[in-house]
Amino acid sequence: MVKHILFDFDGTLVDSRALLVKLYNEMAAQYQFRMIRDQDLALLRSLTISERVNRLGVPVLQIPKLVVAGRQMYQDNIRTLHIVPGMKEVIAHISALGIRSSILSSNSEGNIRTFLKNNRMDGAFKEIISAKHLFGKHHSIRKVMKQWGTPPSRMIYVGDELRDIEACQKLGVPIIAVTWGYDSPRLLLSGKPDYLVNSPSDLVKTLLALT
Structure with missing residues (x-):
């Protein structure tokens, strides 16, 4: 039991999916990663995290830095959730x-x-x-x-x-x-x-x- x-x-x-997509796209514009479009969402949901990272062109070594930055941006938008x-x-x-x-x-x-x-x-x-x-x-x-x-x-x-x-x-x-x-x-x-x-x-x- x-x-x-x-x-x-x-x-x-x-x-929080819409917010995380928004925050990712803000960082993608800054670091020149591939943006997530509305038509990409269904496909991305079907991929593992490593497959998503590869598809979006995000360098693996940058992920820890992006996670830290993303958490701060998340905090700034938390009232929208x-x-x-x-x-x-x-x-x-x-x-x-x-x-x-x-x-x-x-x-x-x-x-x-x-x-x-x-x-x-x-x-x-x-x-x-x-x-x-x-x-x-x-x-x-x-x-x-x-x-x-x-x-x-x-x-x-x-x-x-x-x-x-x-x-x-x-x-x-x-x-x-x-x-x-x-x-x-x-x-x-x-x-x-x-x-x-x-x-x-x-x-x-x-x-x-x-x-």
Whole structure:
């Protein structure tokens, strides 16, 4: 039985895709990368992160610098963001049942806390954990498991990207992949998640069956 739920942030809880495209295009104009057009979005959702980077012509060595700059730009625009419709009710439902939930994200803790405060969700999560590396979520998940003394079978991760699935599989942590985020359903299915849900109402039903 699952006793603790880890939620991803961008794409899973917050609808930030349009903002991230906007911020990327601002940096692309500055560094002369390929811009993202509206007609590119469906294709990009079907590609892995490394495939997207190659397609957009972004030098791998520049990614850490761009991530830091992007987080600051994100903070400057955070008031434009909204929670995914239905997810506030999901969090309220599981909180009312006494189920412990936290956020583990590649975004910064400061950005996440600001968003939660703006959306009156300050006390909705036990902890906010920032994964320090774009491709290193499994390190952060392992640290959380050790800190809490929680075995993989007692946790579940809710995320929207193939890299979330891969991180959880390295540790044997079950994962629910949501289809409304950054990666396409087909890409998510290629990673063989434990569960795939298409709406917040499906998500809450799946969570309740596991807790």
